[in-house]
Amino acid sequence: MQEVNELGEDALIGKLTENWTTGSGVVVGVGDDCAVVESADPHTYTLLKTDAVIEGVHFLADENYQRVGWKALARVVSDFAAMGGWGDFYLVTLALPADFAVDKVSALYRGLEICAQKFGGQLVGGETSSVPAGSAAVISIAGTGRVKRDQLVKRTGATAGDVIYVTGQLGGSIRGKHLDFEPRVEAASWLAENFLPNSMMDLSDGLAKDLPRLADYSSCGYQLDFENIPLSEGCELSQALNDGEDYELLLTQPAEVVDELELAWDLAFPDLQLSRIGICTSEPSDQLAGGWGHFSNK
Ligand SMILES: Nc1ncnc2c1ncn2[C@@H]1O[C@H](COP(=O)(O)OP(=O)(O)OP(=O)(O)O)[C@@H](O)[C@H]1O
Numbered sequence: 266m267q268e269v270n271e272l273g274e275d276a277l278i279g280k281l282t283e284n285w286t287t288g289s290g291v292v293v294g295v296g297d298d299c300a301v302v303e304s305a306d307p308h309t310y311t312l313l314k315t316d317a318v319i320e321g322v323h324f325l326a327d328e329n330y331q332r333v334g335w336k337a338l339a340r341v342v343s344d345f346a347a348m349g350g351w352g353d354f355y356l357v358t359l360a361l362p363a364d365f366a367v368d369k370v371s372a373l374y375r376g377l378e379i380c381a382q383k384f385g386g387q388l389v390g391g392e393t394s395s396v397p398a399g400s401a402a403v404i405s406i407a408g409t410g411r412v413k414r415d416q417l418v419k420r421t422g423a424t425a426g427d428v429i430y431v432t433g434q435l436g437g438s439i440r441g442k443h444l445d446f447e448p449r450v451e452a453a454s455w456l457a458e459n460f461l462p463n464s465m466m467d468l469s470d471g472l473a474k475d476l477p478r479l480a481d482y483s484s485c486g487y488q489l490d491f492e493n494i495p496l497s498e499g500c501e502l503s504q505a506l507n508d509g510e511d512y513e514l515l516l517t518q519p520a521e522v523v524d525e526l527e528l529a530w531d532l533a534f535p536d537l538q539l540s541r542i543g544i545c546t547s548e549p550s551d552q553l554a555g556g557w558g559h560f561s562n563k
């Protein structure tokens with residue numbers, strides 16, 4: 266019997282969805298940060314995302330649950346941002362063991378509310394269920410969002426010659442940033458409005474996992490300047506590549522616009538680093554391997 270760890274996360278999703286076709290109303294199906302579907306408004310698309318955090322996998326059981334609530338919602342907001350959009354409505358699914366403390370759930374909801382308040386969008390319902398005694402708590406957020414049609418940025422548009430950028434610094438998120446990161450909503454929509462990147466995604470599984478994904482989706486390769494990868498304080502390159510949960514933006518821009526982009530960026534976001542870390546190539550690359558994978562690091 267084949268186990269899921271033998272396939273790895275991406276191959277499993279690929280196998281399960283290989284026969285799914287993109288029917289009418291679907292702009293982007295499986296394979297990007299969000300699904301994108303037509304909306305009644307001719308100027309926007311609707312974004313759809315569902316994302317779970319699991320005790321013991323995404324946070325420790327004794328964590329401050331307000332921070333867990335922030336993280337759970339901010340992850341969805343980050344995926345909306347990665348398409349150039351923002352969140353509108355959120356549903357919360359809880360699956361808890363029977364002895365779970367009410368105070369922890371209340372704290373979780375404060376975190377969700379604070380995050381929704383800060384980044385916009387409303388909490389509008391959910392679902393409550395249980396897990397067997399001794400099992401891990403599961404919190405899942407489903408959200409709908411919006412993006413202007415002419416500002417949608419996908420993972421598939423990178424082309425050879427594009428300059429590859431990341432925002433912020435990478436690595437070491439487990440020291441705390443994975444719980445209280447700022448989804449890059451403002452930066453992403455500024456980019457989408459002013460410099461429409463050829464491709465963009467948020468970095469959740471580490472640059473070593475996510476850049477090869479972006480390159481695969483775009484049918485190109487990449488050449489990294491490792492010395493230009495921005496390291497979080499106290500981190501080594503291997504952490505920046507592999508730790509994951511940076512929730513920074515990874516994007517590519519045609520070379521002709523990068524000088525103008527960098528000047529404008531420094532004025533618009535003086536406190537957020539934008540680093541040129543490499544270029545897209547026409548040939549496939551093998552500079553990177555690693556990062557986070559559920560089941561195994563495949
Ligand atoms: N069980 C599943 N069935 C169908 N599609 C899935 C399943 N799991 C993931 N997908 C799809 O696979 C793609 C990658 O999903 P994933 O949740 O890894 O998104 P991501 O943006 O790469 O990661 P993150 O959510 O951490 O930012 C998405 O398009 C998602 O809709």
Ligand SMILES: Cc1ncc(C[n+]2csc(CCOP(=O)(O)O)c2C)c(N)n1
Pocket residue numbers: 317321322323324325439443469470508509510557559
């Ligand atoms: C207790 C604990 N152990 C490990 C980690 C690290 N971690 C968990 S999931 C993940 C990738 C993103 O998840 P997903 O692919 O589900 O978006 C990473 C880097 C953590 N945060 N807490």
Ligand SMILES: [Mg+2]
Pocket residue numbers: 298343344347466467468469
């Ligand atoms: Mg993502």
